[in-house]
Amino acid sequence: MPMPWRQLPVGVVGLGLIGGSIALDLRRRGLIVHGLVHRETTAQRARERDLVDQVSTDPGVLQGCGLVVLALPLDRLLDPDPALLAAIPPQAVVTDVGSVKQPVLDRWQALHPRFVPSHPMAGTAHAGVEAGLVDLFVGRPWVATPTADTETAALASVQDLAILLGAHWLCCPAAAHDQAVALISHLPVLVSAALLQAADRSAAASGDGLSVLVRSLASSGFADTTRVGGGNPELGTLMARANRTALLQALQGYQHCLAGLEQLVQQGEWSGLQAELSRAQQLRPGFVSPDRSAG
Amino acid sequence: MPMPWRQLPVGVVGLGLIGGSIALDLRRRGLIVHGLVHRETTAQRARERDLVDQVSTDPGVLQGCGLVVLALPLDRLLDPDPALLAAIPPQAVVTDVGSVKQPVLDRWQALHPRFVPSHPMAGTAHAGVEAGLVDLFVGRPWVATPTADTETAALASVQDLAILLGAHWLCCPAAAHDQAVALISHLPVLVSAALLQAADRSAAASGDGLSVLVRSLASSGFADTTRVGGGNPELGTLMARANRTALLQALQGYQHCLAGLEQLVQQGEWSGLQAELSRAQQLRPGFVSPDRSAG
16 A cells, blocks of 8 residues: 555645655656745746646645755754744644755754654756656665654655665664765765865966966866766755854875875875875775776 | 888787787788787787787797887886897887887887887877777877887888878977976876875765765766876886886976965965966966867
């Protein structure tokens, strides 16, 4: 027998990349989706793209939903509109898709008894109501960070949602999630942005010739290493803000590692440097699935 | 009238990715190619792959060549075999493909009167006698770093070679080349390797749970940012060794930029952080052609 949440409309709050993709996937599986958006123009595009069965800027659209997915940017998730809070049905299971979990948990566990903090880890370079895609979550991690206070049936509903959409379900403590994403997602943004800054500023300090030359010679390696640093600045800032403590800790660990490599170069310890680079080469396949390992 | 070098066999010393690709491209254009390799097994594979017209481990194979391309690893290029030196015809134009230019220039300008330092900037993740590809250099920069002492006719021959193979020809001082590649090629290797180390060590310091979690959650952004850091350790070490001064300078500039971003996070200056990330986003297209900009 299907779980109870599947028999009622699903409310999706925010129809950007994540919310829009969840809505599309659910509709393709025969579920009814009600979308709540901020602006009428977004509602209009959501109708044109046929993302949802109903869409409105009025939180009343969530009435009757058995599951509500909060697919909002972190700042709006952490400071929710009172009208949204008032409109979420008390009996609905509520989950979010925020990429930092401890502050979301701290805020929402007090706001709704059936809240389940979760983070579907999928993305593309695009955002907004045009960005939603079918099958975005297939094979991707969907992490929940329940506590002892999280309702078991609510957690099971969100797990059912994740699996229905083809994701790989994981549970861990919110603090561990936030440390992990600091290391593998938020730290890389700063590391990568600093590389763009360094190439620009160091070359500029040496004169126009070098500024032109670095831009002419940069190739696929530089493109790869700077991709996330050249990404959405609002998103990068929201992540840093919401995950500040874990990010600062990750930055310290990173700077220590880089200083170690610098010292080997400084002291001309070439066999030591080669050993560290060999170790890095061996580490990478543990983090990166084979289909992402090539250039 | 074709330039004189085209009317004689071309000697290619080393038939790895770069040497093998040059050989294949030249033969497809009707030129005669003589390959010199280190090991008999490599000579055998070069024959089987039909990379060259003649191949030998005996430097005598270079006899009669009008152009000799030194496609050797940097260490062997900087410390050349006396038998190779003795076998290069005195009238031949000689060029190299080394990725650091000042030390190669310092060494080879004294060794051969018709030497032209050059660096075709193309690559794949592969190396060795199986790696050579046709059209590897099409649309890629081929940088020469001549001095006032470089023979004009020899420089014109190497330019003719680069253009024949479809590359984009550039000339700049060796020191500028080495500063530029430090920033856009050698620095990214260390920046990227340190990220793998930090993710591994910081997670390990927090216990097994986090070590598993970072590996489960790492996604395409982490894969991109760590690609060059997980590359060939021998190559990374050779680059750092040959370009030590410029790399250390690039590292200092980089650490300064990263510390600036850290300070913004530390002090909670979110509008300042967003401004820096916006600047990084604006900078990137200047370095990365549109076809490499997406994820």
